[in-house]
Amino acid sequence: MTPASPGTAAEQAADRRPAGRRPPGCPPRGRLVEVDGVALYVEETPGAPGTGDPIVLLHGFTGSTATWEGHREALARLGPVIAVDLVGHGRSGAPEAVDRYRMERCVADLLALFDRLDLRRVRLVGYSMGGRVALHVTLAAPARVACLVLESASPGIADPAEREQRRRQDEALADRIEREGIAAFVRYWESLPLFATQQRLPAAVRKRLRAQRLANRPRGLANSLRGMGAGAQEPLWDRLPELDLPVLVVVGELDAKYCGIAQEMVRRLPRGRLAVVPGAGHAVHLERPEAFIQVVGTFLAAPGTPAGVKPGASGSGTSAAG
Helix, strand or coil: CCCCCCCCHHHHHHHHCCCCCCCCCCCCEEEEEEECCEEEEEEEECCCCCCCCCEEEECCCCCCHHHHCCCHHHHCCCCCEEEECCCCCCCCCCCCCHHHHCHHHHHHHHHHHHHHCCCCCEEEEEECHHHHHHHHHHHHCHHHEEEEEEECCCCCCCCHHHHHHHHHHHHHHHHHHHHHCHHHHHHHHHCCHHHHHHHHCCHHHHHHHHHHHHCCCHHHHHHHHHHHCCCCCCCCHHHHHHCCCCEEEEEECCCHHHHHHHHHHHHHCCCEEEEEECCCCCCHHHHCHHHHHHHHHHHHHCCCCCCCCEECHHHCEEEECC
């Protein structure tokens, strides 16, 4: 995608207008914002008057702002909501240079985007890959994040040999995407055991999810794997104790791998809480949307209050949405 042009003076002024300053109830407003030569697509949903810090939503790999359809409106009761297409995804730019997708560049882009949108402090929500990005953003600029929600996310791969193996696997998958195209890749992606529980979703929901994945471009997805895949990023396990802010870790009870990761994360997070959602797999927001909104909304409304959270070991917590 060609980066957005600077535009007229009026358009530049609109880019600098604080997010969410339109009347509540308006549909999301989408626009491209140029950051360091790459156009990032954002959708802004106004919040109710007098609500708290803006809520920023980061999707997972193959996702886009469309990931949060049906959730933005519910969360807007708590404040302005800004959904972002990460680099290489959705309607954001997909540069040729792999270096442009490195995690540190992605973090710098988002912090610059926050400045462009006048987001001084945010409540940050990330799903899967977006959760890894959200962790890096928070550690890079903790004063900019009031609280953090990590859905089915990981701090990375601690073991160097395992991390290198994953990097090689991601490189091979990136090559395959470029060689075979998006349609073939999406068929493969949907068949992974990680997403097996999504086969129970209504046909209309699965159709929308497939359309969202198919809307991506081969280069964007391939370079995302090469630049900020789990094998390419710095593991953050040892830095979790630095996060002295409220963190909610959300996971589906049917996602055994990420349940284990989530429990270990909460043990290391000074103010971490765990929400295990029954009947959900990896994509909790998609498979149990009402439960997701309940547990995430309760946390975002009062992140410093351990309401509905049972005390656990090491000052952590465990919560379940029924």
